[in-house]
Amino acid sequence: MPEPHELALWGLLAMVSLATYVWRATGVVIAARIKPDGRLSQWFTCVAYGMLAGLISRIMLMPVGILAHTPLVDRLVALGCGFALFVLCRRAMIPGVVGAVGIFMVLAALRGYGIL
Amino acid sequence: MTGWGSLARDSGFTIGVAVTSTATVWGLPGQVAAAELYAVGAPLLAIALASSMANLRFFPMSLSLLPLFRGDPASWRWRYVFVAMMSVNTWAVTLRNGPSLPIDQRGPYFTGLSVTCIAAGVIGTAAGYHLAGELPFFVTVSLIFLNPIYFVFLFAGVRARNGVLALIIGTVLGPITHWLSPEWGLPFCGIIAGTAAFYLDRGLRGADA
Numbered sequence: 001m002p003e004p005h006e007l008a009l010w011g012l013l014a015m016v017s018l019a020t021y022v023w024r025a026t027g028v029v030i031a032a033r034i035k036p037d038g039r040l041s042q043w044f045t046c047v048a049y050g051m052l053a054g055l056i057s058r059i060m061l062m063p064v065g066i067l068a069h070t071p072l073v074d075r076l077v078a079l080g081c082g083f084a085l086f087v088l089c090r091r092a093m094i095p096g097v098v099g100a101v102g103i104f105m106v107l108a109a110l111r112g113y114g115i116l
Numbered sequence: 117m118t119g120w121g122s123l124a125r126d127s128g129f130t131i132g133v134a135v136t137s138t139a140t141v142w143g144l145p146g147q148v149a150a151a152e153l154y155a156v157g158a159p160l161l162a163i164a165l166a167s168s169m170a171n172l173r174f175f176p177m178s179l180s181l182l183p184l185f186r187g188d189p190a191s192w193r194w195r196y197v198f199v200a201m202m203s204v205n206t207w208a209v210t211l212r213n214g215p216s217l218p219i220d221q222r223g224p225y226f227t228g229l230s231v232t233c234i235a236a237g238v239i240g241t242a243a244g245y246h247l248a249g250e251l252p253f254f255v256t257v258s259l260i261f262l263n264p265i266y267f268v269f270l271f272a273g274v275r276a277r278n279g280v281l282a283l284i285i286g287t288v289l290g291p292i293t294h295w296l297s298p299e300w301g302l303p304f305c306g307i308i309a310g311t312a313a314f315y316l317d318r319g320l321r322g323a324d325a
Contacts, residue, residue, distance in 0.1 A: 002189025009133045012160055019168035024199035027178025031195075036183030042244045042278065043314045045180035045211070049282035050309025051173045051302055052204060053271065055145065059264045059299075061291045065123065065148065066257050075261070079268065086146040086269060096269040101262050108254035 070108060078104035117237040118261040120147060121244020122251075127151035131245050138241045139234055144205055144263065146171035172303055174199070177207050184214045184222050191223030198223070201230035203237075208270050252280075277320065281313035 034040045042097055059067070067075075082100025089095040111115035117138055124128075126133035129151060137203050141147050146167035153163045180197040185191040185198065214222050244259075271283050286309035291303035 006130055006133075008160075009154075012150070012154065012163060013140065014134050014145065015136055015160065015164040015267075016137070016167045019164045020143050020171040020174065020201060021140050021170055022168065022239050023175040026179045027175050028199055028232075031179045031182035031186075036186045041180060041183055042311065043310060044176045045244050045310075046278050046282040046314045046317075047306045047310030048173060048176035048180050048207075049271070049274070049279050050289070050304065051128060051176065052282040052301055053286030054293065054305035054309065055173065055185075056203045056264050056267050056271075057287040057290040058294045065152070065249060065260070066119075066253075068251075070257055076218075076275050077306060078261070078262065079218065079265070082265065082269065083272075084182070086272060092267045093273060096198075096272070097262070097266055100265045101159030101258055104261050104265075105254055105258040106310035108257050109252075112252065 014062075015073075074104060074107040074111075086104065117143075117240035118244035118247070119256065120144060121246075122248035122256060123148065123244075124241070125152050125245050125248040129154070131242065134245050135238055135241050137138045138237045141167070142234065143171040143174060144198070167252040169299060169302075173204075173306070174202065177204070178202060178304065181207055181210060184210065185219075185226075185265075188219045188223060190220065194223065198226060198230075201227070201234065203230070203233060204232055204267060205270065208274075212245070212273070223325070230297050231245035237280035262291065278313050278317035281316050282309050 029032065031041075041087045060073065060079065063070075063075075068071045082096040085099035086092065086096030118236060119271075120138065121134055124137070124147075125131075129137075137147050141150075149170040150163050150167040153166055156168075181202060182195060182199070185195060186302055191198075206226065209229060210222070210226050214225070217225055243287070286305055289305045289309050290302070293305040297304070
């Protein structure tokens with residue numbers, strides 16, 4: 001028999017899962033009613049890109065949680081180095097990601113050990 | 117998802133709830149909002165609302181993904197399951213590669229991709245939960261940093277002009293609208309950036325012709 005605290009957690013999980021699924025399902029209901037290649041459908045793709053770009057840029061510039069404990073300059077330097085690698089490697093994704101996270105980890109480690 | 121596992125443990129989630137949430141919510145910003153509010157003892161309804169708002173992006177995403185499956189009745193039947201498996205990653209990859217696949221192969225492609233990603237996410241969550249507090253700070257924080265960085269380079273590969281415009285405008289606008297209103301900033305950012313990009317692209321197309 002799980003403790004009451006754990007039961008409440010599972011209840012919360014059910015609510016949170018449902019609260020997220022509502023958005024996904026609403027998308028289905030409306031997608032079935034509009035033209036697949038029509039203007040409205042293209043507009044929604046643009047809105048999705050705009051929302052995701054806004055979310056990522058907010059996380060990079062104004063993070064919450066443990067990323068907020070790192071200096072902005074470290075995040076931007078790492079991103080810049082990643083982009084340089086991305087362009088040098090003919091727009092290949094992996095070098096960009098590995099480069100940016102690698103530089104970031106080195107900077108965070110140097111700060112952690114008081115070298116930087 | 118490894119970073120999520122650590123955060124969930126610090127917030128007082130049990131491992132069962134932490135791992136299950138990765139598969140059933142499958143949207144990191146909403147999971148993080150739920151864990152952080154739970155840790156400070158917010159009312160359950162408030163937690164559900166806040167995490168729902170944080171995952172609002174799934175609405176336009178599912179709307180723009182589904183037309184890919186519209187013409188295939190075998191896939192279309194699974195549409196409510198497909199949107200439950202959709203993440204930013206599988207959405208972006210399928211949006212890029214889906215149109216060049218034969219229509220009857222798009223459903224299986226998306227399913228395989230999504231199931232793989234969910235399985236990896238579940239394993240990552242469990243690993244992060246067990247490793248919480250054992251890894252040095254610079255490793256944990258870099259794992260969290262991997263998430264936005266991955267998406268930056270995923271979207272750096274977008275080619276469609278209206279998509280590129282929406283990404284650029286959204287990047288500039290996101291922090292501003294968030295600063296104006298942390299709750300409503302994101303949907304407004306999406307609507308403004310998306311609409312501006314849509315009409316700019318149409319205007320440029322007129323100029324091209």
